[in-house]
Amino acid sequence: MRPITLLVLANPAARYLAAxxxxxxSTHIVTGDTKEAFLGKAAGADxxxxxxxxxxxxxxxxxxxxxxxxxxxxxxxxxxxLFPELIESAAVMTNSRGVFARSLGEFVIASVLFFAxxxxxxxxxxxxxxxxPFDVEExxxxxxxxxxxxxxxxxxxxxxxxxxxxxIALRRxxxxxxxxxxxxxxxxxxxxxxxxxxxxxxxxxAALTPSTRGMxxxxxxxxxxxxxxxxxxxxxxxxxxxxxxxxxxxNRIKGAALDVFDQEPLPAGHPFxxxxxxxxxxxxxxxxxxxxDEAMQLFVGNFxxxxxxxxxxxxxxxSEGY
Numbered sequence: 050m051r052p053i054t055l056l057v058l059a060n061p062a063a064r065y066l067a068a069x070x071x072x073x074x075s076t077h078i079v080t081g082d083t084k085e086a087f088l089g090k091a092a093g094a095d096x097x098x099x100x101x102x103x104x105x106x107x108x109x110x111x112x113x114x115x116x117x118x119x120x121x122x123x124x125x126x127x128x129x130x131l132f133p134e135l136i137e138s139a140a141v142m143t144n145s146r147g148v149f150a151r152s153l154g155e156f157v158i159a160s161v162l163f164f165a166x167x168x169x170x171x172x173x174x175x176x177x178x179x180x181x182p183f184d185v186e187e188x189x190x191x192x193x194x195x196x197x198x199x200x201x202x203x204x205x206x207x208x209x210x211x212x213x214x215x216x217i218a219l220r221r222x223x224x225x226x227x228x229x230x231x232x233x234x235x236x237x238x239x240x241x242x243x244x245x246x247x248x249x250x251x252x253x254x255a256a257l258t259p260s261t262r263g264m265x266x267x268x269x270x271x272x273x274x275x276x277x278x279x280x281x282x283x284x285x286x287x288x289x290x291x292x293x294x295x296x297x298x299x300n301r302i303k304g305a306a307l308d309v310f311d312q313e314p315l316p317a318g319h320p321f322x323x324x325x326x327x328x329x330x331x332x333x334x335x336x337x338x339x340x341x342d343e344a345m346q347l348f349v350g351n352f353x354x355x356x357x358x359x360x361x362x363x364x365x366x367x368s369e370g371y
Contacts, residue, residue, distance in 0.1 A: 053077065054090070055069075055352075056090070056096070056098070058098065058099045059080065059123075060082050060100070063100070065344075068348075072349065072352055082103065092116070104130040120140050120142045122144040122145065123144075123344055127142075127370055143351055148347055149201070150204040152335040153308070153335050154204030155208065156306075158208045160306030163328050165187070188213070189212060189213035190215070192249050193248060194244040196241070197254040198219065199255075202254040206218065215233045216231060218232045218234070218235045219240060219244050220235065248274075250280060253282070255283045257283070257287055262287065263286065267289065273301075274302070275303065276303050279293065279305040279306075282309065283309065285307075285309040286311055298320070307328070307330065314331065351363070
């Protein structure tokens with residue numbers, strides 16, 4: 050069997066790439082962050098590892114990698130990675146889905162507690178040296194609605210369930226949640242407004258696809274309870290940002306916790322920075338001390354499966370976008 054050629058589209062100095070040393074010694078690895086780095090080598094590629102932010106380079110190289118059999122995306126989101134030629138090709142695709150779910154599930158719960166326990170108010174009073182007792186909410190018995198019940202959504206449900214919350218899951222195929230002990234009720238896409246009307250916390254964890262872009266807009270925000278909180282840990286454009294700003298300014302919902310945005314970094318002067326009812330994370334809710342290493346472990350394990358001709362984990366439905 051001839052050696053496998055792996056193209057690594059990433060900064061060659063990235064520390065996390067040290068994990069590639071665990072690949073079979075016969076693997077021919079070519080690493081680079083420009084098209085020139087792959088001149089004369091791309092045509093022989095069997096596998097392409099696409100680092101975060103290097104999707105444009107993948108597309109630029111695509112005409113030269115006719116025999117590639119497997120493309121791996123280091124990121125979980127694929128909205129910036131997929132393009133028609135890749136979708137239509139015979140190459141299988143995988144991503145880092147699930148690697149970041151635990152931390153994002155914890156961020157969801159942190160956001161719930163932030164608003165339920167009025168933590169911004171606590172910090173403000175502490176800074177001002179003010180002693181002014183006030184009432185807080187108990188989240189036990191409240192309802193979490195999860196829009197996009199994949200790995201991240203289930204991680205949020207698991208933690209919410211442990212705290213006594215009820216969960217409503219919205220997914221393309223609700224029958225897949227049959228028997229799931231974490232889900233009190235599963236709905237299909239046509240049940241979105243029912244979820245929004247009932248949920249005290251709406252968690253958006255859906256992938257960005259043509260059908261989910263702008264999924265939560267003016268009408269959807271108006272359907273939410275005035276006491277409800279929106280938590281977005283999926284993709285920024287799933288929520289119409291301008292509509293969310295208006296809803297927050299007008300106090301039509303209690304607040305929002307956001308880890309993702311239309312434009313990142315979030316531009317200076319953006320309204321989100323100045324809103325008291327927003328908890329803002331600079332897309333770092335999953336940036337743990339080990340997140341890069343865990344994502345690399347997934348790839349290295351999949352590479353071993355690829356060499357053995359076994360089924361890869363985290364296979365992507367390219368036509369669906371996740």
